[in-house]
Amino acid sequence: MARWEPDARGRLEQAALELFRERGYDRTTVEDIARRAGLTERTFFRYFADKREVLFSGAKELEQRIVEGVAGAPVQAGPLAAVASAIEAACAHLEERRDIEYARARYDLIVRHPELQERELIKLAALAAAITGALRERGVEEAAAALAAEAGMAIFRVAFERWITAKKPQSLAAQVRPTLATLRAVAAQGEPASESERGSPPGKRKPNRR
Amino acid sequence: MARWEPDARGRLEQAALELFRERGYDRTTVEDIARRAGLTERTFFRYFADKREVLFSGAKELEQRIVEGVAGAPVQAGPLAAVASAIEAACAHLEERRDIEYARARYDLIVRHPELQERELIKLAALAAAITGALRERGVEEAAAALAAEAGMAIFRVAFERWITAKKPQSLAAQVRPTLATLRAVAAQGEPASESERGSPPGKRKPNRR
DNA sequence: CTCCTGATGTCAGAAACTGACATGGATTTA
């Protein structure tokens, strides 16, 4: 027989989410969480670097999945297209693993607590950095890679927000493409007329969609 | 005669930066900072919500400045152009107020300390939200506004990084336009050639200006 | 059986933060 109940980490995560919802984030101490999971405060901090981290265990996997998606995108795809398709795939997978109820509960918590937003933001920043690296692997130049990665994060954020606040049930992954299109439209708006952005005569202008 | 030395807040900020540089961020306690400023720990927390905040007093003014810049951009400017020009102006002003040495010292600290990065990120997120609001005031639709704001933040980040890590002395503001151009190029790359992008939802495309 | 490993517990303590109340020049008011 096992010496300890299995999945201490998972128990801590679940206990934490329950308690945060029951009493609120700041009225829940780490000791509360640990006790509900049948463990001690010290053990909590062996699994999670701090109190916030207990809500962000999925970040690593998401990052890995997206990086793989970027690396595996068709060679002819541009950086932004590669990122967007990776995000789309990751979103689809994310929807399979967790139902929207969980996502909403977690989202509400994060939105209401700046310290949790901060953590969320740094996770996304780490994700952006990882994407930048994956794009560089594809031969994309540094600044372009960073910008495409950040743009991808912006798309993800907007798509996610649309999904989570939507009244009618819809897919998260389905938000990605239209959001990408909107971003492209915004970027194109007011763009200098010719390719080289200075004085050169308007040679072969890019086909202006629409 | 004044009862207390003037500018307690400023003294705290300066003492903090000095000590962070001398001993490092985590080997400096709030009490250390307060003492060097001739105050007590309790008073520190009356001026700053927490230890990190002492490094971010300029954020409010930057936000206000950029929002004004967006609001004051020429009416015919598209959202991204409006944001970029506001950022450019704010950068120019920022360069006047603080020298690059200060910027580098602060940047080094933030880069090396995740908790400070988190704070930096949430300030930028707040800035993005404010920009989104300013764009909405200009009649830009919600998703487009959010995306343009996030894109602006991406530009700012990349421009700032280039500026701060540059060997040759150059202007921060001067980094903005080329970075915007790069972003536009990235966004345009691989864009669907014709107006309907691959049978995706009937997006309401805006008429392309210019 | 003995040794060792590794997850957990126990304990003490530093540091971040908060609420309540005190202090005493400065400023306003009677």
Add this chain to the structure above:
DNA sequence: TAAATCCATGTCAGTTTCTGACATCAGGAG
């Protein structure tokens, strides 16, 4: 001018987060 009161700061006690050091003890390896 004397009194009232204002308010930036100090003092103090307390909670919570997080860390280091060491103890415990079932189970697997030899």
